[in-house]
Amino acid sequence: MYQANKFFSDKLYRPFPEEVAPILIGWHLQTPQNAGSLLRLAANVGCRLVLFVKNKEEAVFKTAKMKYVAGVAYEMVNWSFCRSEDLLQHIPPQYSFVALETAPGSTNLLNTQLPDKMALMVGSERSGIPDEVNFHGQMDVHIPMLGPVKSMNVSHAAAVCLFEWMRQHLHLIH
Numbered sequence: 001m002y003q004a005n006k007f008f009s010d011k012l013y014r015p016f017p018e019e020v021a022p023i024l025i026g027w028h029l030q031t032p033q034n035a036g037s038l039l040r041l042a043a044n045v046g047c048r049l050v051l052f053v054k055n056k057e058e059a060v061f062k063t064a065k066m067k068y069v070a071g072v073a074y075e076m077v078n079w080s081f082c083r084s085e086d087l088l089q090h091i092p093p094q095y096s097f098v099a100l101e102t103a104p105g106s107t108n109l110l111n112t113q114l115p116d117k118m119a120l121m122v123g124s125e126r127s128g129i130p131d132e133v134n135f136h137g138q139m140d141v142h143i144p145m146l147g148p149v150k151s152m153n154v155s156h157a158a159a160v161c162l163f164e165w166m167r168q169h170l171h172l173i174h
């Protein structure tokens, strides 16, 4: 059964089996603070994190290799060398893409059944996810906002969607 706080051990925290655990993708993040925040979120959920950052040398973690930090598996990739197709190298083919968009034309998260194997993309703080990032079968999803601001913080948006995925997939927990 699920054990809260298991991630404080040195071992990688994996509440979900490896083959179904969500993958979180930060697309063209601008700030190390948000990269750190997504890393901490991934550690709490036990998902893999793929971060596309402007310059990984400036970011909080200075390696592009898979590392285990605070119980999270992550990769960091410089975006300047990368086209959207390059992202596919990092995601198993059975996974379905969900893009979190601020555009209200996309599907409302509250009415959405999220895929079992979810590759969740969040976008750049300034420009979001560009239109050309559009993979086969991708779902574009927005989180309804009740206040007078245009968007949420990127890691807050990721957390809302990941915990909604967990709520829908509790049966998959070890």
Ligand SMILES: C[S@@+](CC[C@H](N)C(=O)[O-])C[C@H]1O[C@@H](n2cnc3c(N)ncnc32)[C@H](O)[C@@H]1O
Binding pocket: 099, 100, 101, 102, 103, 121, 122, 123, 124, 125, 126, 127, 128, 129, 141, 142, 143, 144, 145, 150, 151, 152, 153, 154, 155, 157, 158
């Ligand atoms: C600060 S927002 C980007 C703002 C950007 N001007 C835009 O309109 O996309 C950074 C990222 O957080 C996520 N995000 C923020 N608010 C969201 C919402 N209400 N619904 C879905 N995703 C959201 C999206 O992935 C977005 O690309």
